[in-house]
Amino acid sequence: MDLLLVALPFLMFVTAVIALLRGFPVAFTLAGVAILFALIGLALDAFDPLHLRAFPQRIYGNIMEMDKSILVAVPLFVFMGVMLEKSRVAEELLEAMGALFGSMRGGLGISVVIVGALLAASTGIVGATVVTMGLLSLPTMLRRGYDPALASGSIAASGTLGQIIPPSIVLILLGDQLGSAYARAQREQGIFAPDILTVGDLFAGALIPGLLLVGAYIVYQIVIAIIRPAASPAIPKEELNADIFKALRALIPPLALIVAVLGSILAGLATPTEAAGVGALGATLLAGFRNAGASSNPRGGRWLVAIGAISLLALIAAAMALNLRAGVDGNERLLTLGLGAVAVAGTLWALIRLFRTRVLDEVMTQTARISSMVFVILIGASLFALVFRELGGDGSVRAMLEAVPGGVFGAVLVVMLIMFVLGFFLDFIEITFVVVPIVAPILFLMGVDPIWLGVLMALNLQTSFLTPPFGFALFYLRGVAPPSLPTSAIYRGAIPFVIIQLFAIALVAALPWLATALPRALYG
Numbered sequence: 001m002d003l004l005l006v007a008l009p010f011l012m013f014v015t016a017v018i019a020l021l022r023g024f025p026v027a028f029t030l031a032g033v034a035i036l037f038a039l040i041g042l043a044l045d046a047f048d049p050l051h052l053r054a055f056p057q058r059i060y061g062n063i064m065e066m067d068k069s070i071l072v073a074v075p076l077f078v079f080m081g082v083m084l085e086k087s088r089v090a091e092e093l094l095e096a097m098g099a100l101f102g103s104m105r106g107g108l109g110i111s112v113v114i115v116g117a118l119l120a121a122s123t124g125i126v127g128a129t130v131v132t133m134g135l136l137s138l139p140t141m142l143r144r145g146y147d148p149a150l151a152s153g154s155i156a157a158s159g160t161l162g163q164i165i166p167p168s169i170v171l172i173l174l175g176d177q178l179g180s181a182y183a184r185a186q187r188e189q190g191i192f193a194p195d196i197l198t199v200g201d202l203f204a205g206a207l208i209p210g211l212l213l214v215g216a217y218i219v220y221q222i223v224i225a226i227i228r229p230a231a232s233p234a235i236p237k238e239e240l241n242a243d244i245f246k247a248l249r250a251l252i253p254p255l256a257l258i259v260a261v262l263g264s265i266l267a268g269l270a271t272p273t274e275a276a277g278v279g280a281l282g283a284t285l286l287a288g289f290r291n292a293g294a295s296s297n298p299r300g301g302r303w304l305v306a307i308g309a310i311s312l313l314a315l316i317a318a319a320m321a322l323n324l325r326a327g328v329d330g331n332e333r334l335l336t337l338g339l340g341a342v343a344v345a346g347t348l349w350a351l352i353r354l355f356r357t358r359v360l361d362e363v364m365t366q367t368a369r370i371s372s373m374v375f376v377i378l379i380g381a382s383l384f385a386l387v388f389r390e391l392g393g394d395g396s397v398r399a400m401l402e403a404v405p406g407g408v409f410g411a412v413l414v415v416m417l418i419m420f421v422l423g424f425f426l427d428f429i430e431i432t433f434v435v436v437p438i439v440a441p442i443l444f445l446m447g448v449d450p451i452w453l454g455v456l457m458a459l460n461l462q463t464s465f466l467t468p469p470f471g472f473a474l475f476y477l478r479g480v481a482p483p484s485l486p487t488s489a490i491y492r493g494a495i496p497f498v499i500i501q502l503f504a505i506a507l508v509a510a511l512p513w514l515a516t517a518l519p520r521a522l523y524g
Helices: 001-019 026-043 055-063 065-085 089-101 108-122 126-135 138-143 148-163 169-188 198-229 244-266 274-291 302-320 330-356 359-391 393-402 407-422 427-435 436-445 449-465 472-480 487-510 513-521
Strands: none
Touching: 001 026, 001 359, 001 393, 001 427, 026 359, 026 427, 026 472, 055 198, 055 302, 065 089, 065 108, 065 169, 065 244, 065 274, 089 108, 089 148, 089 244, 089 487, 108 126, 108 138, 108 148, 108 244, 126 138, 138 148, 148 449, 148 472, 148 487, 169 198, 169 427, 169 436, 169 449, 198 244, 198 274, 198 330, 198 449, 198 487, 198 513, 244 274, 244 302, 274 302, 274 330, 302 330, 330 359, 359 393, 359 427, 359 436, 393 407, 393 436, 407 436, 407 449, 407 487, 427 436, 427 449, 436 449, 449 487, 449 513, 472 487, 487 513
């Protein structure tokens, strides 16, 4: 009987993983397994039913309270990404970058990486990025003689950059889970005025590793172009129409949006939720400006949308120069109110244009679907973590990690290996909500730096999109790739990029300052 009680939490974890592998819905799997093992624990007198009775209040207190307002950023960033997908940002960027870099060997691959990085910092939605670049770039790369594995691997890997380059949904969910775990670990240590781990900390911590990963992808493209010239040929210059002004027109809008969103977070001008609101507003203005056919005169009203976008940028600049939270007087108030009114007018006209073309309906539907999925999973995961903890799972996992040779490093290594292996079979959301709440508090009690651990986990979760057999980026690409491209080539092309990501994880593990230097410089 005692052996069964000790094994109960591990059986619970294994049952959840098996159910997920069988394809059952994530939220209902986590909640259903939790209730099942709560009943088993109740029958064995190992679980107090009062915990289940208090669960609704736990959900209301832990998820709906004000300090969880960061989760509001999830639907806002999803809205921003879906809206940008509809505004043809990727198409224009790929055309412009391909024209600029296509004349050099490996130029199309480099263009894909750069566009992937820009879309990562502006949309952060892997599926949309991979599908868009697969539709636009893959046929061109294959037609130009690119090795099929290299072309497909470049697109799939570049599409996953949105999981590590902020603003990222992964970092938001990780920040929420790790922040709760960090506070809990400090309370267990008797610290009742704990340090706070914020999503902004993770955004700052992930920026340098994310850019290093982009650089590593580009270096790989250059190396392949040197040692295997036939795998990534150049496009003849006479077939290119490199227009620097066209490139700037394609680059400036997404770059302005990136600076407005990410810059306001890193500079401390806005919380991630506030910055997500600015991003959603900016994406709406950009989509409204580029959306044609909303009326008999496709260009009608574009000037108002453009002025609204300029006013929004001016309002952000005013926020940087003035302390708007403390209030302003006189001319400053008139300036900010005027800029705000023009930005609102431009946004309303953009929404009208998007509504007439039914783009707004598609964006809202997709945003609601993705956001509701995340929050329902969050509720199921909260119940799973509660039952697992009350069955003694935390103590068992802690004893196991403390017994691992190598101390703290060995414990972190084991957790990273578990997450990497699970990434072959499970989605990043499932791993985030199942594994992180279990292991993170224990690692924090062992003295692990929370920002460093969060960045390592984010890099690790990114590989789950590229690891066969269930790498979602590979699935997305397979769905839009031509039938002539074999699935084996897609899988083969992902392997070098998975190795690059593992190297990036090892580099950040060996040099923690890559993840911690920027947050400390910005926030102290």
